[in-house]
Amino acid sequence: MMNRRQLLGAGTAGAALVSSQAWSQTSNMGLPEAALMDSAATAVTPRPSSGVDYNPVVTLNGWTLPYRMNNGVKEFHLVAEPVERELADGMIAHLWGYNGQSTGPTIEAVEGDRVRIYVTNKLPENTSVHWHGLILPSGMDGVVGLSHPGIKPGKTFVYEFDLTKSGTFMYHPHADEMVQMAMGMMGMFVVHPKDPTFMPVDRDFLIMLNAFDIDPGTYVPKIMTMNDFNLWTWNSRIFPDIDPLVVNKGDKVRVRVGNLTMTNHPIHMHGYDFKVTCTDGGWVPESAQWPEVSIDIPVGAMRAYEFTADHLGDWAIHCHKSHHTMNAMGHDVPTFIGVNKTQLTQKMRKFQPEYMPMGTAGMGDMGKMTMELPENTIPMMNGWGPHGPIEMGGMFSVVKVREGIEADDYEDPGWYKNPPGEQAYEWTGELPEFASNNSPKTILTPKSTREG
Numbered sequence: 001m002m003n004r005r006q007l008l009g010a011g012t013a014g015a016a017l018v019s020s021q022a023w024s025q026t027s028n029m030g031l032p033e034a035a036l037m038d039s040a041a042t043a044v045t046p047r048p049s050s051g052v053d054y055n056p057v058v059t060l061n062g063w064t065l066p067y068r069m070n071n072g073v074k075e076f077h078l079v080a081e082p083v084e085r086e087l088a089d090g091m092i093a094h095l096w097g098y099n100g101q102s103t104g105p106t107i108e109a110v111e112g113d114r115v116r117i118y119v120t121n122k123l124p125e126n127t128s129v130h131w132h133g134l135i136l137p138s139g140m141d142g143v144v145g146l147s148h149p150g151i152k153p154g155k156t157f158v159y160e161f162d163l164t165k166s167g168t169f170m171y172h173p174h175a176d177e178m179v180q181m182a183m184g185m186m187g188m189f190v191v192h193p194k195d196p197t198f199m200p201v202d203r204d205f206l207i208m209l210n211a212f213d214i215d216p217g218t219y220v221p222k223i224m225t226m227n228d229f230n231l232w233t234w235n236s237r238i239f240p241d242i243d244p245l246v247v248n249k250g251d252k253v254r255v256r257v258g259n260l261t262m263t264n265h266p267i268h269m270h271g272y273d274f275k276v277t278c279t280d281g282g283w284v285p286e287s288a289q290w291p292e293v294s295i296d297i298p299v300g301a302m303r304a305y306e307f308t309a310d311h312l313g314d315w316a317i318h319c320h321k322s323h324h325t326m327n328a329m330g331h332d333v334p335t336f337i338g339v340n341k342t343q344l345t346q347k348m349r350k351f352q353p354e355y356m357p358m359g360t361a362g363m364g365d366m367g368k369m370t371m372e373l374p375e376n377t378i379p380m381m382n383g384w385g386p387h388g389p390i391e392m393g394g395m396f397s398v399v400k401v402r403e404g405i406e407a408d409d410y411e412d413p414g415w416y417k418n419p420p421g422e423q424a425y426e427w428t429g430e431l432p433e434f435a436s437n438n439s440p441k442t443i444l445t446p447k448s449t450r451e452g
Contacts, residue, residue, distance in 0.1 A: 031118050031156070032068045034077040036100035040086045042243045044410050045108070052110045054192035057256065058410060059206045060245070060397070061237040065105035067115075073160070074115045076107060078129065080151075080173075080185065081122035087233060088241040088327075091378050093212060094219040095184035095236070096123060102236050103208045104171070104187030111166040111194040117159045119151060126150030126175050129159065131189060133169040133280050133302070136161035144175040151175075166193040167282050168256045168302045170208075182223040184236060186210060186260045199283060201306060202251035202407070207234045209259040209297060209319075209395065216377035226262060232324040232394035239325070239396035240383030244412055245317065247309045248405035255317075256304040259297040265324065268294040269307075269399060271315035278304035294320055309401045314385075314416040319395035327378050327393035386415040 037043065043063035045056035056064060067074045083097040098104030109115055121127050128151055130142035140159050144150040151157045169189040173180040188206055193199060211232050213225035234242050247253055254277070257267055275289040280302050284290075295303050318325050383390040390396075402413050 031120075032070075032075045032077045033066070034079045034099060034120065035066050035105075036079075037063045037105065038100055040237060040241070042410060044408060046408070052192070052194055053196045054110060055201060055204055056108060057106060057188075057190050057204045057206045059106045059188065059235060060243050061235045061241075062101070062103065062206070062208075063105050064108050065099065067109075070116070072114065074109055074113050075118070076115065077118045077120070078104065079120045079122060080127050080129075083184075085184065085236050086241075087212075087231065087236060088238040088378050088382070091238075091376055092219060093184070093214055093221065093236075095212075095221065096180060097184050097236075098187060102184030102186075103210060104185070106187060106206060107171070107189045108192065109163055109190075110192045111163055113163045113191075115159075115161065115163060118156055119159065120156040121151040121153055123180075124153060126152055127173050127180060127185075128157075128175040129171050130174040131159070131161075131169065131171055132300070133167070134161070134189065134191075135164045142174050147174075163191045165282060166191045166198075167278060167280075168206075168258065168304055169280075170258050170260060170302065172260060179223045181260060182212075182221055182225070184210065184212070184221070188256075188258055190256070199277065200252075201254040203245075203247055203253045205245050205253070205255045207255065207257045208236075209234060209257060209261050209265050210236060211261045212236075216374035219376055229262070231327065232261075232319065234395055234397065238327055238378065239393050240390070242397040243410075244398045244400045246405060246410045246413060247399060247401045248407075249309055249312055249401055249403045251309045251405075252306060253309055254304055254306045256302065257295075257297050258302040259299055262299065263321075264296055264298050265395065266294045266296045266320040267303075267317070268320040269315065269317045271311050271313060271399070271401075272307045272309075274305040274307035276303060277306045278302075309399075312401050312403065312416065313418070315399040315401065316392075317397050317399050318392065324395045325392045327382060386417075 040061050042058060042061055044058055045064040047056060048054065065076050065078070067076045069075075078098050080096070080098055081100075083095050083100055083102050085093050085095050085097065085102045087093050095102040107117070117129070119127075119129050126144060128142045128144045128148070131140070139147055140161050141147040142159070148157070169191065170186065171189050172186040186208060188208055190206065211229040213222040213229045214220070214231055215222070231238060237243075245253075245255070255269075256278070259265055273291050273293050275291055276295055277284050277289055292305065295305055297303050379393070383392055383396070400413055400416065402416070405413070
């Protein structure tokens with residue numbers, strides 16, 4: 001992690017940029033360093049060495065914004081700016097974000113803290129920051145024209161307020177919101193309980209659900225899209241380039257999921273059931289926590305769930321809307337299932353010898369196809385596991401539960417080797433009789449196909 005003064009020279013983002021608004025009395029203190037991250041790897045934050053103890057969150061493919069203490073106030077510096085984000089290996093998006101990245105860095109603090117957040121605008125238009133779900137003075141709420149004037153390009157505003165409750169919150173602009181959020185301006189804000197014994201966990205993961213509409217061969221999202229997004233991401237990353245959730249057996253694990261897309265997302269985790277322990281409104285009392293294996297995350301909402309990692313293995317975690325686990329989908333592609341394309345293929349190969357027919361038996365073959373793609377795009381399915389293509393993309397990752405993982409270790413342990421007798425296998429022996437509904441009104445599959 002580097003800061004901008006190291007990159008651009010001392011004073012480039014200095015106090016001279018502080019706005020002349022009423023809260024500019026803090027300008028004589030100077031700005032805290034504007035840290036940035038130029039990597040898409042998951043960065044692990046160490047536990048605090050002073051003050052209230054808490055277990056920092058782990059933002060998949062993200063990081064936590066550093067702060068400085070100034071007379072008892074935690075000071076942060078967010079820089080709103082154009083950024084380049086590697087959505088996946090070989091695909092770059094030209095976005096707007098914070099501190100060199102979209103989604104922006106996670107802000108972490110403790111219930112009862114007073115925070116002062118400097119926001120410098122390096123965008124070509126006004127911006128603001130709304131602190132989604134936090135309880136604060138109306139003048140700090142970040143709605144341009146209502147809470148305060150817009151932050152003009154080149155200016156810095158200061159937001160300062162007390163953190164009155166713990167939980168998981170978000171931040172995003174309330175200025176030209178449709179454009180700025182479609183371009184990737186969003187992040188998470190975690191407030192830890194002031195009582196370290198309240199709701200403790202061993203591992204605490206953070207996922208922001210976001211989406212883009214970027215045509216193959218292009219780099220900038222289409223900001224007018226309402227529903228037909230083609231890139232579904234977690235923290236602006238796409239499977240197979242979303243890091244796994246690495247867990248030691250026996251750990252108590254929390255997964256916090258925020259949603260700033262244009263639709264809901266039912267997040268499903270394999271191998272476990274879990275309890276929903278937190279919503280936007282706060283922590284759910286133990287007597288009211290409810291069990292799930294999938295939890296729907298509404299638009300503009302957050303849900304957190306917890307489980308104890310008792311079951312070793314590699315367990316899928318994904319959005320259960322099937323189109324959201326596919327990359328770069330073309331929504332106008334016709335369906336060819338059941339179509340015989342033999343003659344068409346012969347004719348096409350006279351002009352294009354590498355032509356491959358697709359979709360006649362479903363889209364699973366896309367998982368292992370290697371073909372030339374347009375510039376700056378990725379295949380619909382591009383992830384490989386220990387047994388072949390996983391045939392997934394988009395909003396998908398793996399919870400990897402192992403024995404012997406150290407408390408601060410989040411390195412990918414590789415693929416799980418199933419013990420003997422614990423893996424499905426091909427059967428080549430005699431099959432038992434199977435029941436069949438012989439009603440002519442309900443049989444849809446031809447008998448010859450069933451018997452074959």
